[in-house]
Amino acid sequence: MSKLSPHKAIQIKWYDRPGRMVIGSLVAIALVLLLFGGTPDSNAGSLTVETLATPKGQEGPVAPPVPADGSTLTIANCIRDPQGIPADQLSTAVVPATLWKWQYGIQPMHALHFNDTNEGWAVGDWGLIVHTTDGGQSWKRQESGVGNWLGGVQFVDADTGWAIGSAGTILHTADGGLTWGIQSSPVAVDLCGLSFVDSQRGWIGLPDGVLRTTDGGTNWIKVGSGVPAQVLDLQFLDENNGVLISNSGSPSGGHILRTTDGGITWVPTTCSRPGSVFPCEKHFQALHFPPPSPPARGGSERFGVAVGGWVNPQFYLTNDGGASWVQQETDITFAKPESVYFLDENNGWAVGSCDYLRTNDGGHTWTKLDDLCAGDIQFVTASTGFAAGKGNFGIRLSTDGGDTWSRPDCFDDARLYGVSFVNSSEGWAVGGKPYPWYPATEGRILHTADGGQTWEVQQEYNSCLMAVHFVSRLHGWAVGESGRILTTINGGGTWTAQTAGTNYTLYGVDFVDDSYGWIAGAESASGYGDGRVWRTTDGGTHWTQSGYFEAWSGDYGQYSIDFVDRNIGYVAGAEAGKGSVHKSNDGGQTWVEKPLGGDYPVLRGLNFISANEGWVVGDDGFIAHTTNGGDTWDLQASGTGKDLDAVSFLDSQRGYAVAADPATGNALLKTTDGGLTWVEETTGTYRWSRMRGVAFPDLYHVWVVGDYSLITAYTDPNMPPTPTPTLTPTPTSTPPPTNTPTVTPTPTATATPTPTGTPTSTPTSTATPACKLYLPLILKKTP
Numbered sequence: 001m002s003k004l005s006p007h008k009a010i011q012i013k014w015y016d017r018p019g020r021m022v023i024g025s026l027v028a029i030a031l032v033l034l035l036f037g038g039t040p041d042s043n044a045g046s047l048t049v050e051t052l053a054t055p056k057g058q059e060g061p062v063a064p065p066v067p068a069d070g071s072t073l074t075i076a077n078c079i080r081d082p083q084g085i086p087a088d089q090l091s092t093a094v095v096p097a098t099l100w101k102w103q104y105g106i107q108p109m110h111a112l113h114f115n116d117t118n119e120g121w122a123v124g125d126w127g128l129i130v131h132t133t134d135g136g137q138s139w140k141r142q143e144s145g146v147g148n149w150l151g152g153v154q155f156v157d158a159d160t161g162w163a164i165g166s167a168g169t170i171l172h173t174a175d176g177g178l179t180w181g182i183q184s185s186p187v188a189v190d191l192c193g194l195s196f197v198d199s200q201r202g203w204i205g206l207p208d209g210v211l212r213t214t215d216g217g218t219n220w221i222k223v224g225s226g227v228p229a230q231v232l233d234l235q236f237l238d239e240n241n242g243v244l245i246s247n248s249g250s251p252s253g254g255h256i257l258r259t260t261d262g263g264i265t266w267v268p269t270t271c272s273r274p275g276s277v278f279p280c281e282k283h284f285q286a287l288h289f290p291p292p293s294p295p296a297r298g299g300s301e302r303f304g305v306a307v308g309g310w311v312n313p314q315f316y317l318t319n320d321g322g323a324s325w326v327q328q329e330t331d332i333t334f335a336k337p338e339s340v341y342f343l344d345e346n347n348g349w350a351v352g353s354c355d356y357l358r359t360n361d362g363g364h365t366w367t368k369l370d371d372l373c374a375g376d377i378q379f380v381t382a383s384t385g386f387a388a389g390k391g392n393f394g395i396r397l398s399t400d401g402g403d404t405w406s407r408p409d410c411f412d413d414a415r416l417y418g419v420s421f422v423n424s425s426e427g428w429a430v431g432g433k434p435y436p437w438y439p440a441t442e443g444r445i446l447h448t449a450d451g452g453q454t455w456e457v458q459q460e461y462n463s464c465l466m467a468v469h470f471v472s473r474l475h476g477w478a479v480g481e482s483g484r485i486l487t488t489i490n491g492g493g494t495w496t497a498q499t500a501g502t503n504y505t506l507y508g509v510d511f512v513d514d515s516y517g518w519i520a521g522a523e524s525a526s527g528y529g530d531g532r533v534w535r536t537t538d539g540g541t542h543w544t545q546s547g548y549f550e551a552w553s554g555d556y557g558q559y560s561i562d563f564v565d566r567n568i569g570y571v572a573g574a575e576a577g578k579g580s581v582h583k584s585n586d587g588g589q590t591w592v593e594k595p596l597g598g599d600y601p602v603l604r605g606l607n608f609i610s611a612n613e614g615w616v617v618g619d620d621g622f623i624a625h626t627t628n629g630g631d632t633w634d635l636q637a638s639g640t641g642k643d644l645d646a647v648s649f650l651d652s653q654r655g656y657a658v659a660a661d662p663a664t665g666n667a668l669l670k671t672t673d674g675g676l677t678w679v680e681e682t683t684g685t686y687r688w689s690r691m692r693g694v695a696f697p698d699l700y701h702v703w704v705v706g707d708y709s710l711i712t713a714y715t716d717p718n719m720p721p722t723p724t725p726t727l728t729p730t731p732t733s734t735p736p737p738t739n740t741p742t743v744t745p746t747p748t749a750t751a752t753p754t755p756t757g758t759p760t761s762t763p764t765s766t767a768t769p770a771c772k773l774y775l776p777l778i779l780k781k782t783p
Contacts, residue, residue: 093167093188095147097127098684099717100668102141103452105709106394106411107686110151111376112386115158121177122388122395123150123163126684131177136386136397136408140454142177147684152194152204160199162217164191170204172217183217193234193244201239203263205231210244210263226266228255233286236263237302243269243322245284251310254284258322271316273327280316280325283336284308285352289322290342303345305363307337313350317363332357332368339376349402351377351387358402372396372405392688392708409457414444415690416705418467420476421697425451428492429693429705430478432464443480447492452703452713458492467509469517477540479506479519487540500534500543508561508571515539516566518588520547520573522557531558531573535588546588549575560605560646563588568611570594570630572603572618579603579618583630594630605646607655615675617644617657625675636675642667648696658691658704666691668704685712 107124114120118135127144144150148169155161163171168185185191193205204211209224210231227246234244240262247254257266271280289304302321308314312333316325334355342348342363350357356372359365373393379385385398387405394411398404407413414433421427425448432443443461445468448454463481470476478486478495483506485498500506504521511517519534533547549558563569569588572581579600582591601619608614612629616622621638638644642659649655653674660666665687669678683704691706700719704712 094169094182094185095167097143097145097147098682100681100683100685100712100714102126102128102685102711103448103713104410104446104455104711105416105686105689105706106392106407106413108390109376109388109393109395110149110390111153112378112388112395113153113155113161114378114380114386115155117380117384119158120386121153121155121161121163122386123153123165124388125149125686127165128684129153129163129171129177129180130395132408135384136395139395139408139410142180144171144180145182146171147682151190151192154194154196156196156199160216162194162196162202164194164204166190170217170220183220185211186220186222187211193231195234195236195242197236197239201236201262203234203236203242205234205244207231210234212263223264224259224266225264227257229253232284235287235289235304237289237321241321243287243289243304245287245306245308247284247308251283252281254280254282254308256280256284256287256306256316256322256325269323269325271325271327273329280306282308282314283310284316285336285338286340286350287322288340288342288348290344290348303342303362305340305342305348307340307350307352309336311336313337313352313355313357313366315350315363315366328364330366332366334368339374341377341379343379343382347379347382349377349379349385351375356402369402370404372402392686394708410455410709412709414442414709415464415692415707416446416709416711417465417692418469418478419693419695419703419705419711420468420470421695421701421703422470422473424698424701425449426473426491427452427695427697427703428458428468428470428476428478429455429703429711430465430468430480431692431705431709432461432480443484445478445486445492445495446711451701451715452711455711459486459495461486466505466507469509469511471511471513475514475539477509477511477517479509479521481505483521485519485540485543498540498543500545502532502534502545504532505557507557507559507573510561510563510569512563512566516563516587518546518561518563518569518571519543520558520561520571522559522573531571531575533558533561533571533588533591537587547571547582547584547591549573549580549582549591559603562606562608562614564608564611568629570606570608570614570616572606572616574602579622581606581616581630594626594633596624596633600624605644605657607647607649609649609651613652615647615649615655615657617647619643621659623647623657623675623678636678638669638678639680640667640669644669645690645692646694648694648702650696650699654696654699656694656696656702656704658694658706660690660692660706666706668694681714683712685710 107128109122109124112122119133122130127146127148129142129144130139131142132139148165148167150163150165152164159176161173168188170183170185171180172183173180189207191204196202200216202213207230209222209227211220212223213220229246229248232245232247236242240260242259244257256269258269259266269280271278284306285308287306289302304318306316315328318325337350337352340350346360346362348359351372351374354371354373356369357366374387374389376388383401387396396405396407414431416429416431419429427448429446443463443465445458446455447458463484465478465480468478474491475489483502483504486495487498488495504523506519506521508520515537517536521532523530531549534543535546536543558571558573561571567587569584579602581594583594584591600622603616603618606616613627615625621640623636623638624633625636626633642661644657644659647657653672655671657669668681668683670681671678689707689710691704693705695703700716702714
């Protein structure tokens with residue numbers, strides 16, 4: 001948040017997706033004295049504004065401007081992302097994990113830790129913990145058991161680790177994260193800074209001290225007299241010697257403090273530059289001590305670095321374990337650094353806001369590299385490093401010392417528009433990068449066979465895909481830009497192109513069986529122009545245009561289509577400048593409008609559970625319901641003004657709708673009474689990921705997809721347990737065996753027995769207890 005002098009508000013328009021115009025507000029600033037020339041107390045007429053405008057080529061909210069010296073800035077501490085978390089959803093207590101689980105896509109990540117080049121962990125919002133064993137190429141979720149925001153993580157070996165977060169949350173694992181447990185915390189405040197020197201002794205930062213444990217976290221006690229303000233970072237060099245940064249959020253409110261008694265008491269340190277010595281009272285943000293180089297230099301001889309700065313960066317070095325610090329002069333201009341990491345006494349990196357620096361001479365000189373919007377950084381070798389960022393940054397990987405950075409596939413920033421599940425295990429999601437400022441327009445198909453625990457990219461194309469529909473686990477279709485139609489008969493193992501003879505953008509696809517299907521679209525990639533419907537009766541081998549919806553000024557086309565059988569179906573979109581629904585009773589050959597009874601906004605999603613009952617949703621939170629095939633419509637109160645993109649009902653009572661707004665974030669609405677009341681669900685996902693598609697295949701499972709490759713899933717905790725498979729014994733002429741093995745009888749005492757119908761010494765499934773065949777292999781860690 002930044003304080004700006006108000007002048008006037010203007011309305012602007014920009015395009016958020018093909019065929020979609022979003023109305024937003026932008027505060028135009030004419031007087032910027034407060035930021036660039038005002039006095040520290042010139043607050044008259046100030047207005048608190050959250051900057052949300054998005055530059056071309058960048059998605060998500062932009063970091064707010066940095067105040068000038070003398071103004072007040074709320075510390076963006078080590079846990080919370082002020083752009084990504086609604087204030088009314090901040091908890092003051094440890095809360096259970098949300099039933100919605102992140103499966104794929106970018107999430108705000110606040111801290112990471114790697115033990116080596118392969119294995120690492122990262123933590124973020126809503127209790128999210130992810131783990132990699134292949135150097136960050138792929139990541140899997142680990143269940144934390146909490147819904148709090150996590151801002152720190154550290155492992156002392158491959159098995160033993162801790163994570164900390166808001167409201168005093170302390171988590172511990174002894175099996176590499178396969179299971180996490182909550183440790184008892186004597187405080188309920190945000191925890192910042194985490195340092196363990198072995199499996200027993202550790203420290204955590206508080207607003208006015210530190211927590212200390214000497215038994216691996218079984219017991220934590222508050223110590224730390226002399227700590228004046230919020231601890232942002234701390235590191236212990238051994239069981240006695242440690243350094244922390246305390247910051248009150250003003251230009252001179254930062255302190256570097258040192259302890260020599262295990263954190264019980266803390267004393268200020270001194271800083272210097274040529275010609276002067278002064279107390280270390282600057283806007284410090286982070287510190288780091290690399291492992292000592294041979295010959296070992298421990299305790300008071302350790303090299304370390306502290307970084308901070310109010311407007312421009314400041315760097316301080318120590319060679320005596322943090323007792324004294326020397327300021328390094330720099331002429332680099334960028335926002336304050338928030339994280340620093342040194343691999344050794346020469347090679348280090350610092351990040352802050354969207355700036356990124358590197359040094360190879362121990363911090364005496366720094367080089368500014370390409371922008372890197374990260375809040376935490378770690379290198380495991382001189383070439384291999386990882387960065388975790390808030391908002392839409394996710395996790396990035398560098399293999400060239402930080403010259404370039406890439407995203408792991410599961411943290412890709414593509415948009416997912418459509419999702420289809422045929423059961424609780426197997427599903428597909430489609431999307432791409434439709435914006436013209438990307439190097440190339442990319443489309444992709446994702447697939448899961450295990451309920452979303454893992455997702456893989458099945459296919460990629462040079463055009464964005466907008467919708468997907470499967471009629472069985474083998475047979476499905478996907479459609480998208482430039483008239484692209486794809487079909488598969490082997491579950492997506494291979495996809496074959498079909499054509500409807502058009503270059504329209506295809507937004508919706510629906511099949512009722514392997515033969516009969518329909519597609520809805522609009523004339524151009526921008527979404528403007530005539531709407532169309534195409535139909536097939538032979539599985540897509542031939543497509544025929546069967547619906548024409550003439551565009552008027554401000555028209556959008558047709559976005560969603562749903563058939564309940566081979567004859568009766570509906571299509572929704574916009575015609576003549578307003579939202580419209582049309583119905584067909586002859587398989588889509590002809591269409592009749594079903595007026596909504598007013599001029600309503602663009603309609604983007606519809607779902608019918610029978611020939612007569614269905615729902616339609618659209619912009620500005622619009623929801624309407626019909627029980628007579630669209631002859632009449634009842635408006636339903638969604639409780640939101642956000643634009644609704646999709647709706648899915650399981651039966652006449654239970655349904656979901658997804659929405660988003662560029663100023664207030666996304667929303668997932670749920671109803672259990674047919675839409676008479678809609679309630680917003682807490683999904684535990686990045687709030688600026690616009691939700692665009694929803695699948696509700698059965699009573700117990702729901703999937704939602706959206707921007708930044710978002711995939712999140714809900715599993716009903718009341719779902720009946722899956723029956724454990726048992727061995728069906730093969731019928732034999734002998735009685736079935738008991739669970740207690742017995743000595744195999746032989747028919748006679750002769751040396752060569754004659755084969756009979758009774759068991760012999762040859763092992764069979766009847767001679768071994770069935771449980772042994774199904775005994776699971778218990779692994780200590782995932783591969």
